[in-house]
Amino acid sequence: MRCKIPLNRALLCLAAWCFFNPGLRAQTHFEKTIKQKIDSLFAAGGKVAATGINDTKMQQAKPLLYPNDAMQSVMSPTGWGGYGTYIFGGIGGVYPEVYRQNKADLITSVGACTGNSLKAVNVAASLNMTDVHRFRNFSANFIISKSINSANSISAGALQMFANEQQSDAPGSTFYIAYSHAVQNILSRLPGCSKLSYTIGIGTGRFLYKSPKDVEAGRGKYGTAVFGNISYEIFAHTNMCLEWSGMNLGLSIGTRPFKSPLSIGIGVNNLTRYSADKANIVLSVGYPLSIKR
Numbered sequence: 001m002r003c004k005i006p007l008n009r010a011l012l013c014l015a016a017w018c019f020f021n022p023g024l025r026a027q028t029h030f031e032k033t034i035k036q037k038i039d040s041l042f043a044a045g046g047k048v049a050a051t052g053i054n055d056t057k058m059q060q061a062k063p064l065l066y067p068n069d070a071m072q073s074v075m076s077p078t079g080w081g082g083y084g085t086y087i088f089g090g091i092g093g094v095y096p097e098v099y100r101q102n103k104a105d106l107i108t109s110v111g112a113c114t115g116n117s118l119k120a121v122n123v124a125a126s127l128n129m130t131d132v133h134r135f136r137n138f139s140a141n142f143i144i145s146k147s148i149n150s151a152n153s154i155s156a157g158a159l160q161m162f163a164n165e166q167q168s169d170a171p172g173s174t175f176y177i178a179y180s181h182a183v184q185n186i187l188s189r190l191p192g193c194s195k196l197s198y199t200i201g202i203g204t205g206r207f208l209y210k211s212p213k214d215v216e217a218g219r220g221k222y223g224t225a226v227f228g229n230i231s232y233e234i235f236a237h238t239n240m241c242l243e244w245s246g247m248n249l250g251l252s253i254g255t256r257p258f259k260s261p262l263s264i265g266i267g268v269n270n271l272t273r274y275s276a277d278k279a280n281i282v283l284s285v286g287y288p289l290s291i292k293r
Contacts, residue, residue, distance in 0.1 A: 064150040065194040067182045070239045071254025073229040074265035074284050076246070078199045079153045079180030081117035081145020082124060088112070090286035094269070098276040099213040106132040109141070112291075117147040128160065139163035151182045151194075159205065174205025176227075188233050195233040202226050207246030214275050223247040223275065241267070247275040252282065262287050 072078050089110045097105040111126025124143045131137035140162055145155035159174040178201030182194040189195075201207075208225045215221050229243040231254070238255040252267025265284040270276040 062184075063192065065182050065184050065187070066150045066192055067180070067197040067231075068188045068190050068193040068195070068233055068237070068239065070233070070237050070256045071241070071252075071263050071265045071284075072180070072197055072231040072239065073199065073241050073243055074252035074254055074267045075243050075250045075269055075282055076199070076227045076229050077143075077155065077157060077176060077178050077201060078229070079145065079155045079178040079201070081143075081147060081153055081155055082113045082122040083116055083118065084290065085114040086112065086288045086290040088126070088286060088288040090284065092282070092284040094280050094282050096278070096280055098211075098270065098278065098280060099217075106130075108132060111141070113143075117145050117153065121146045130163075137164060151184060152180070154179050172205055172209075174203055174207065176201055176203030176207060178227075189236045196231070198228065198230040200226070200228040203246065210247065210275050213277075217277065219273075219275055243267070243269075245269070248272055249274075250282065260287075 067080060072080065087110070089108075091106065091108045093104050093106040095104045097103045107128055107130045109126045109128045111124060113122055113124035115122040122145045124141075124145075126141045128139045128141065129135065129137065130139065139160040141157065141159045142161065143155055143157040145153060147153045154177065156177045157175070159176070161173050163173070178199055180197060180199040183196040183198075184194065186195040187193075202225055204225070207227050208223055210219060210221055210223055223246045224244070225246060227244055227246040229241055231239045231241045234240045234253075237257070238253065241252045241254060243250040243252060248269060249271040250267050250269040251271065252265055254263065254265045256263050263284075263286045265282075267282045268279055269282050270279045
């Protein structure tokens with residue numbers, strides 16, 4: 001998982017991947033996001049609205065608000081799921097890597113999801129590569145999500161499955177469950193959406209076990225296992241997020257800056273001394289490519 005690419009080269013590679021990859025230009029959002037599947041939830045809501053409602057009581061009922069279309073978190077999972085069938089890709093990185101000097105640590109991911117989480121469930125699977133410059137150290141993610149309604153959703157996931165124990169510095173596979181809610185009385189600038197949403201979850205692996213370096217540094221072996229985040233819209237299509245990863249506190253911004261579904265997240269993690277030896281910058285970029293809604 002160690003990537004020894006200097007920061008300037010890493011950022012140049014990231015920019016080139018975002019703007020010159022033909023697959024990204026093929027559609028003018030990554031989920032969400034992972035997540036960043038929130039874009040897809042809006043499509044589901046649009047289909048419901050398009051059918052029309054004739055019942056007078058239904059017309060008078062206050063509609064439920066969705067989360068907005070920007071990333072709801074950068075460093076921790078959410079309970080929001082997808083709608084429809086699409087493929088997605090993303091790249092993320094941190095700088096500097098903790099307990100190392102002036103080294104970036106990158107990860108890339110590509111995957112697909114299918115299913116209507118409003119009527120049944122949505123299932124997503126993706127392949128990670130965590131040793132980018134050597135093109136090795138692969139693992140898999142599997143996430144299933146279910147929307148209770150537009151305002152509430154749950155997800156369960158298995159992350160970093162089948163990683164090579166000789167190459168990976170991850171604490172084995174991670175399993176989690178998360179619940180997300182869009183607060184209903186704070187209106188977004190985007191019609192039908194909420195400015196404020198939050199997630200709470202619990203998990204094993206990366207949410208529970210600290211790194212060997214943390215243990216050596218006397219910071220203990222266990223994290224909290226509980227993670228969470230709260231997201232508030234500060235500008236149109238832009239959220240500020242406060243996150244607890246199970247290991248440390250982070251502050252991030254998630255944005256959808258263009259009309260295209262490109263999602264970008266940037267944040268600062270490890271703001272406390274609970275784990276790691278220093279704060280570092282986290283960057284995430286993702287994009288979905290719809291196949292069928």
